[in-house]
Amino acid sequence: MKNRKIYCLNPISEIGLKKFRGGYSITDKIEDAHGVLVRSADMLAMDFPKSLRAIARAGAGVNNIPLEKCSEMGIVVFNTPGANANGVKELVIAGLLLASRNISGGIEWVRKNSGGENIAKDAEKAKKAFAGREILGKKLGVIGLGAIGVMVANTAISLGMEVYGYDPYISVGSAWNLKRDVHHSENVDELYEKCDYITVHVPATPSTRGMIDAEALAKMKKGVKILNFARDTLVSENDLAAALESGHVSVYVTDFPTAKSVKMKNAVVLPHLGASTAESEDNCAVMAACELQEYLDNGNIKHSVNYPDCDAGVCRTESRIACLHGNLPGMISKFTAIMSEEDINIANLTNKSRDKYAYTVIDIDTRITDEALERIREIVGMHRVRIVK
Ligand SMILES: NC(=O)C1=CN([C@@H]2O[C@H](COP(=O)(O)OP(=O)(O)OC[C@H]3O[C@@H](n4cnc5c(N)ncnc54)[C@H](O)[C@@H]3O)[C@@H](O)[C@H]2O)C=CC1
Numbered sequence: 001m002k003n004r005k006i007y008c009l010n011p012i013s014e015i016g017l018k019k020f021r022g023g024y025s026i027t028d029k030i031e032d033a034h035g036v037l038v039r040s041a042d043m044l045a046m047d048f049p050k051s052l053r054a055i056a057r058a059g060a061g062v063n064n065i066p067l068e069k070c071s072e073m074g075i076v077v078f079n080t081p082g083a084n085a086n087g088v089k090e091l092v093i094a095g096l097l098l099a100s101r102n103i104s105g106g107i108e109w110v111r112k113n114s115g116g117e118n119i120a121k122d123a124e125k126a127k128k129a130f131a132g133r134e135i136l137g138k139k140l141g142v143i144g145l146g147a148i149g150v151m152v153a154n155t156a157i158s159l160g161m162e163v164y165g166y167d168p169y170i171s172v173g174s175a176w177n178l179k180r181d182v183h184h185s186e187n188v189d190e191l192y193e194k195c196d197y198i199t200v201h202v203p204a205t206p207s208t209r210g211m212i213d214a215e216a217l218a219k220m221k222k223g224v225k226i227l228n229f230a231r232d233t234l235v236s237e238n239d240l241a242a243a244l245e246s247g248h249v250s251v252y253v254t255d256f257p258t259a260k261s262v263k264m265k266n267a268v269v270l271p272h273l274g275a276s277t278a279e280s281e282d283n284c285a286v287m288a289a290c291e292l293q294e295y296l297d298n299g300n301i302k303h304s305v306n307y308p309d310c311d312a313g314v315c316r317t318e319s320r321i322a323c324l325h326g327n328l329p330g331m332i333s334k335f336t337a338i339m340s341e342e343d344i345n346i347a348n349l350t351n352k353s354r355d356k357y358a359y360t361v362i363d364i365d366t367r368i369t370d371e372a373l374e375r376i377r378e379i380v381g382m383h384r385v386r387i388v389k
């Protein structure tokens with residue numbers, strides 16, 4: 001009977017944890033975990049136990065996980081594409097309205113004046129200070145047309161906005177889902193020059209770090225409103241603070257409080273609430289739990305961000321071995337040669353690669369000896385060898 005342990009670094013929705021069938025338990029000790037479920041907890045400086053085979057991020061962004069280190073240790077990292085996209089999209093739409101109508105200023109005025117006898121009359125006088133603009137007919141630029149960006153763009157079209165989308169790496173699936181009225185900007189500068197509102201929905205990576213900087217801001221229209229529900233690091237905060245001070249940017253709505261963003265003039269800052277809905281939390285937890293279980297039980301990989309996806313089905317032979325290794329010449333011949341020397345028949349072999357890394361699943365007709373397994377583990381470039389069955 002297998003005895004697989006799952007450690008939760010953040011609270012994970014119960015409906016997801018219930019997806020783990022018999023043979024699994026939730027542990028409070030990461031030292032003996034086979035799988036980790038995480039949301040936004042920072043794992044960058046963590047030490048991982050030898051037992052750890054996979055990490056599932058119940059969410060989209062994986063900038064809190066050291067991907068290279070995990071790959072080298074043969075730890076597969078998953079995320080849950082699209083599972084919280086609707087939750088984020090709805091908050092972004094709220095963000096568009098917060099940016100165009102002074103809703104937060106109005107609420108604050110009512111709170112401050114809540115003791116006043118004549119609040120109804122006073123409100124009628126005070127309200128001109130909180131007047132805004134409508135989003136109907138305004139131009140919205142969406143940078144990053146993935147799960148969230150596509151939903152935001154399509155909803156904004158339904159709300160009567162003119163939408164410009166920019167994503168040089170757009171997937172076929174996203175392109176199919178995008179409403180045809182969305183203008184395709186081939187150059188981000190076009191979007192900067194034309195749009196009244198700009199919203200970013202790209203992952204935080206070294207190449208997107210600080211993409212909204214002084215140079216980008218200078219290309220935008222005077223009075224532009226910027227929304228950032230993706231990550232704080234996409235924005236150069238000093239440059240943005242200066243643009244808000246000068247009025248070049250009229251409002252900044254963000255889901256990421258930082259020591260700087262909370263002090264910015266005309267910034268509306270939320271405490272990372274994009275995916276904090278019961279629906280998104282459930283969707284992410286269920287998807288993450290299923291991914292972990294499928295990998296631990298069958299060695300199949302779906303929605304990994306560091307190893308290739310691989311579906312070898314269910315093992316029907318005596319044993320299944322899974323090798324996580326570098327995408328290097330001669331790797332397969334090295335471990336199949338060892339099996340051949342041991343007189344082991346390979347019934348099925350599936351090999352997939354992704355950039356520097358590769359994954360091979362081998363179904364064999366007899367059980368492998370400890371010696372053969374050790375020899376395979378010692379191959380240079382081998383990161384982990386698992387007996388899945
Ligand atoms: N506020 C919150 O609670 C949440 C924030 N997020 C953040 O939003 C990001 C996007 O999430 P999803 O849409 O689900 O991810 P996704 O992976 O579906 O979409 C990201 C898109 O960005 C595009 N992209 C990458 N680099 C680009 C660049 N330089 N310029 C233009 N496009 C570029 C990709 O081609 C892809 O289509 C996540 O990486 C995460 O950081 C995600 C979920 C919740």
Ligand SMILES: O=C(O)CCC(=O)C(=O)O
Pocket residue numbers: 039040058059060061062084272274275276
């Ligand atoms: O789990 C969360 O609340 C954060 C969601 C998020 O930022 C993401 O999915 O990238």
